[in-house]
Amino acid sequence: MNSLKHSVKESDHFKHLWMPFTYYNDQIENPPLVIERGEGVYIFDQSGKRYMDAIGSWWTSIFGHNHPYITNAVKTQLDKIEHVMMAGFISEPALRLSKLLGAILPGNLQRIFYSDDGSTAVEVALKIALQYHALRNDTRSEFVSFDGGYHGDTLGAMSVGSIPAYHALFHDTFKKQHFANSPYCYRCPVGCVKEQCNAECMDSLEALLQSRGEKIAACIFEPMVQGAVGMRVYPSKVLKRIFSLCKKYNVLTIADEVAMGLGRTGKLYACDHAEQTPDIMCLAKGLTGGYLPLSATVVSESIFDEFKGTFGSDRIFNHGHTFTGNPLATAAACAAINLLQISNIPESLDAICRQFADGVQAFDKYDVVGDIRVLGLVGAMEIVRDRKTKESPRTESRFTWRVSQKALDMGLIIRPLGNILYFMPPFITSKEQLDEMFFITNKALKETLDEQYTVI
Ligand SMILES: Cc1ncc(COP(=O)(O)O)c(C=O)c1O
Structure with missing residues (x-):
């Protein structure tokens, strides 16, 4: 074993560390x-x-x-201002990013709400969906998602996730959600073989929407790849069917592109494989090129319309994080989006x-x-x-x-x-x-x- 690992193990600093997703024994035997x-x-x-x-x-x-280009953008911003709250104020890079990102968002997704990471982008998406219905006097309050899904580690995001190792312990604490089959082609939940697949695994989604559709605020999914459960890549016909069923039963779609958005799957957005645009989309991970925590929940103008209120009305989204729209993070994101375009990704x-x-x-x-x-x-x-x-x-x-x-x-x-x-x-x-x-x-x-x- 590397001698440095030993020095970490014995150091006082290490005694205070609680590592994510790590057994204590592994932490001792294989220190970071x-x-x-x-x-x-x-x-x-x-x-x-x-x-x-x-x-x-x-x-x-x-x-x-x-990367020199992103590093330089963050350094330049650091000489100007490190943070400003995003209420009554906005930093120059946060504003610039809205224009840059707005220009590459798909379809009618135009309104961008910033938060800090993938989990908070999902929390924001779920809350927007719930409040959107409430503002329309619709009592929809449940979500549908998929076995094997992962949307983050905060409680709301976990409630729509279904990986036993991460979620089982907490399921009784969550609000109850509904889970359709995982599009897990290698072990197809309905016994189909890839070559003859007609997205039959999504019959389970149809059954759920048929029975609960009027109560479902939105369907949230990882487009094309269920990542954290083990990179379950699934065919675009399955994604198309998810969209068409949600349309048929009048259910909002939330595409969690936190991991797969911005080029990872060979298209700018994973939803592009099905030539579909969701009602709400979550972006994070690569948004700053991996430099700083930042995420975006983007919605169509028709959803945002419901939130256009006057003082004293309930048409306001009462949500925000201390570091929402942080100048350093948004400066990194501006550089990352520029790079995507310059490099023709x-x-x-x-x-x-x-x-x-x-x-x-x-x-x-x-x-x-x-x-x-x-x-x-x-x-x-x-x-x-x-x-x-x-x-x-x-x-x-x-x-x-x-x-x-x-x-x-x-x-x-x-x-x-x-x-x-x-x-x-x-x-x-x-x-x-x-x-x-x-x-x-x-x-x-x-x-x-x-x-x-x-x-x-
Ligand atoms: C699809 C998806 N959504 C949400 C998240 C949560 O993102 P974060 O870890 O930044 O909170 C992840 C993280 O892996 C993810 O893969």
Whole structure:
């Protein structure tokens, strides 16, 4: 083990740390690496060891680390003002961002409400949907979403999520919501095979909307990929059916594009794969190029119309966060949106996406790889004990975790999601860097298999 890890373990600083999504034992046995700097797709620890960040620091770092253009935008803003409240005042970059973002928003989505992260963007979306109906004297107060869905870790966002490991403990505390089937093609909930799929998994959504439709304030979904549950990529026909059912039953759509928006899936928005525009959309993660926390909940003008009130009326959205529209974060976001445009993203990603897809598909040669899922620059493989039965690895084998630990030693970050190994590389990853990413992953996978095949 790296000597620096020991120094972290023994330091007083470490005693006070509570790490997210981390077992205490792991925290002790594999203390976090202390990262000192970043450059492009790489980050460097205090000893100078280099790691390729193949998951873009939790899917945010779309232009790599310490990109000179974004760094400079934040530095320039820092010399002017660090923060101003967004009530009665607005910072120049927050205003500039509204114009820049407004110009690339789809369809009639034009009104932008800023908050701090993906979870708060979802909270805002849910509250807007509820209040929108209330303002129209409609009592709709429930939401429908999907098994396997993830929308953040705050209570409202968790109430529309359905990943047992994250949500089960709290389900009794939440307001009760409704969950349709997960569009999980590898283990199709209604037994269809991919080639003959007609989005039958969404019959469950139709049944819910038929029985509860008049009570449903909105349907919230992750378009094209259910991310946190394990990069479940699903066909655009399923997304189309979600939209058409919501339209049929007059239910608002909330597209949670927090992870997949702004180019990740090879289109600017994941909803573009179905040529649809939601009523409400949430953006975060890559919005600042991964520099600073910022999110946006965007709505159509017809929704905003309901909130146009005069003093004393209830036509006001009483919601805001201390750091809403923070100047440093919005300056970073302006630079990130500029970069998206200057670099002609997503069109310019075509070649790297093709190479990426080929590289991920090549893992099919391993018997333990049961399913490969790729869309744009999202690539995942589901590990199984047995390809025929699709039996999952034994929990105690910690197979994917072991692969990722080996990869880390070799200088690659691929923190897994359960039994899923995945890649979400920055858009600026070069051909050679993709080769390096696949080379190390292959080596780590092979070595883990050589040591562990019988226990998986
Ligand atoms: C689809 C989706 N929505 C919401 C969130 C929550 O975002 P945050 O962690 O920034 O609160 C995430 C985070 O992974 C996500 O993937």
